[in-house]
Every structure is written in structure tokens, then in C-alpha cells.
Amino acid sequence: MTHGMRPEQVWGLGLTDDAAAAISAALGSGYTLRNWPAGQHPGERDLGRATPLVIFAVKEAWDALAPSSRKRLEEWEVAQRVLVLTESQSLSDFDELLENGFLSAVSEPLTDKKVRDVIFRAQEVKSLYDDIFRMTREIMLERELLARKTDLVLFLNRFLTRATESLDPTVILDNAREDLELLLPMRGLMAILWQPGESGELEAELFLEPEMDHDAERHWTEALLRQGAKLAGKPMQSYRSTFLDGAAGRTPVDIPQSAEESLALPLRAGGQTFGCLTLYRAKGRALGKDQVQTLYASVGHLALALRNAALFSQVKVRADHDGLTRIHNRRAFDERLVEELRRHQRYGHSMSLLMLDIDHFKNINDSYGHLMGDHVLREVGKIISEQLRSTDFTARYGGEEFVVILPLTTEEQSQVLAERLRQAIAETRFTSEGKPFGITVSIGTAALTPGALLKRRDLVDKADKALYQAKKLGRNQVCTSQGPVTRSEDASLGAASAG
Secondary structure, eight states, rough: OTTTTOEEEEEEESHHHHHEEEEEEEHHEEEEEEEEEEEOOOHHHHHHHOOSSEEEEEEEHHHHHHHHHHOOOOOOOEEEEEEOTTOOGGGGHHHHHHHEEEEEEEESSOHHHHHHHHHHHHHHHHHHHHHHHHHHHHHHHHHHHHHHHHHHHHHHHHHHHHHTOOOOOHHHHHHHHHHHTTTOEEEEEEEEEEOOTTTSSSEEEEEESSSSHHHHHHHHHHHHHHHHHHHSSOOOOEEEEEOOOOTTOOOOOOSSGGGGGGEEEEEEEEEEEEEEEEEOOOOOOEEEEEEEHHHHHHHHHHHHHHHHHHHHHHEEEEEHHHOTTTTTTTHHHHHHHHHHHHHHHHOOEEEEEEEEETTTHHHHHHHHHHHHHHHHHHHHHHOOOHOTTSSSEEEEEEETEEEEEEEEEOOOOOOHHHHHHHHHHHHEEETTEEEEEEEEEEEEEEEOOOTOOHHHHHHHHHHHHHHHHHTTTSSEEEOOOOEEOOOOTTTTTTHHOOO
């Protein structure tokens, strides 16, 4: 027996002094015998303190046990029970007992060989029990690991499916927030996405949790911009904020008390970093290895989905916008006009349409070249966009013609806006090879009064006829479907310069 190890327990039930002495002598120093004389038995405290290797039970002492105590010993599978028979008792008389869980039976006198044979067989059974227990534990552990892996695979499948359901980054992030809350304790999700603008500077969009107070919004805005600048290698030139959808009962996101509460994960696709996901998680809860691996896999899927959404947005912008002027094109105008007409017919709001044409544009191309003509078109588109409201819709109709949809605008209000546009364009100066020149535009306006049921083509025709009237009357002026608009003559200098 190894030094320092506790002796193996062996129990006796009703053993005589001679039998107990014989067993102790046969066991040797590696074992200790504890015997309960006839009429006594192990109590609950004894049963809960140690597990004996063998219980030597005399037949009479076993029969005298209370039913509850006997049942407890019978259900105790690790301790092997051995029936001790007197010289007058035969083993064949106790087949029923042997069938009910006794390892074996030995008859008196108890010799060293008999006792050691019992101990050897008990050790074999115990070793078998230990092997079975170990294998069972390993199987249970493997089943648990397999169940966890299955759950994570199902989670990733759900996450990937929902991430690809939409091409709207707000919807994608809303779904990601809902799914990631199943993986880890999370109090909020925010993100920053960026892309280079026309000048090469970075333009960012921030996605923030809703219902934050002013201080929390400022904190997270600054944190996202810092993270974006660090990952991109240069600061964001401009940004705009978008708020995710709120959920009933959700606690508003506050300012974290420690850096460990915020987890920043770069968003990469195609070898490029284009964003950063920030998770605001519960403090003091470490993630398991499998959770970390699943989280990184989820963010990889999310990055691909967000990148596809960004590419779709770019393609849609190109499809809806004129390549030269960067404002909406004819196709986008036709779709928007149908929408606005339906809204007008449903709610009875006023609505107006402007149609602009650059006067003598052919002369500009002939005199200054087509590159300068393209520059003029871009500047006119820019002026129109800057002069009008965010709710108005500007488009290049074709060639040197532009159109503007003015929702919730009466005919009188459209005349004011048109005159302001005409004057702003007439006051703009251009330079070609050191020579300054100016341009003018003619504008036709048409309006729908509440309750009018004109078709799309009818409204465009009215604005086009008004534009034709403005050109017929000498250009550089505004005409409505009712006739010309009175104006001052201070802007007429542009027509002479352009002509």
C-alpha cells in the first residue's frame, strides 16, 4: 500500500470475534475491518461517510436487519456483499440470496485463502464498476459537447439565414442583435460602416441603439468614430447616424463603467476592413471558448451580409442616379412621380412639378467645349439640389433638361421656388481659359390642386408646355401653366453672356 493512502474499508455484519480476527489477519495492513455485532447495523451517518470494498454478512445478522436498512444495502452497488455461512449451512440453501446481489458466499472456518479470494473478486468487480463509470462519464461528456456543438451549428444556421434575408443594413443589424442575445449576455449592439467619398475622404454611417440620453449618445458616437479611425488608419471626414429599432421592455443603453463591458469586432470582407461592430455586454461574464469561436464566425457572416448590402446600395445609387450630375435619372424620376401622384390622390395634398432647360446649351458646347458643357450640367444639378428642400426630388430628365417634384407645394409656392432657382443659376459665373461667362435657364411649372386626378403624363405635359412658353417668350424666365411669372430684369445678363 502506498504511504499516505487511507486503508481500504471492509465491513462485517454479525461476525463473531474469531471470524473478525481471521478476516483481519487475512486482509493485512492495506485494509481495516469494522464489525457490527449481531443486533446492530450501519446507520445513515456510516453509510454516507465511506464506501467499503466488501461487507461480510452473517446469515442471521442479515435476516435481522430492518427492511429499510436491508434495502439500502442491497441498492448500494459499489460495496460487494459476501454471505458468511456456518459449518452446518450449505451454499445450495441460499441460491435465492446469491441471486439477489451477493458477490459470493464463504463458509466457516474463514481461512486466509477464502478471504483473499473474496477480496480479489471484489477488487475485480470494483475495477469493472470504475471502468463503466468512467466510460459512462466520458460518454455523457461527449454527448454534452455534441449537444452544445449542435446548438451552435443551429445558431449559426439561424444567424446566417437571417443575416441574408435583407439588404438593408439596419434590418441586418437588428436581426444580429436579436440573435446574438441568445449566445451571450448583451446589453446593446452598435456599428460603424465607412466608405470613401468622391474626394477620397471617408464617409461613415453610425448605427446606434435607440432611446439613449444625450450623454450616452455622445459617448458611443465618439467611441465608434475612434474605433473606425483606428481600423481605417485615418479619421472619418463626415458621418450620419441611424438608430436601430427599439424593443418593448429594453433598457436604454447607458455609458459603460469599464472598458471590459465593450467588445469591438472589426468587419472585414474581401481582405478589406470596412466597419466595426461594438457589443455592449454584461460585466464580469467571461465567454467560453466555443462561444468565442461562434461569435467570431457569426461576425464573419455578418460582415459578408453588410458588405453585400453596401454593394447593393452602391449599385442601386448608380442605377437611380445620373452618372454625370450625380442626381437622380429619368427612370428614378418616373418611379417617384408615380408614387407622389398616388400619395396626392390618397391624401389630397397639393403638388407641383418644375421643368428646367439650360438656355442655348449648344452654344456652350460649341464655344467652350464639351468638357465645360459637362461641368455646367454638374453645377446646375448641384445648385438645384442645394436650393431646394430635402423633401423635393431632383432629376436629370435628359440632355440639358432637369425636373423637380415638389410635394405639398401649391402653384404659388412653386413659382417662388422656380424664380429663386432661375436667379441663383443666372448669378453663377463660370470660367473657361480665363474668360468668364454665365448661363440662364427657362423654367416651366405645373401644379395639382387637392382632389385633382391628372395622370403622370398630363402633369409632365403641362410643365413641358409651360417651359416651351418660357422659351418662346425669350428664355431666362419662369412660366406656369397659367402664363409667365413677373420678375425683375437684373438676371438677364446671363443670357447675353451665354448667347
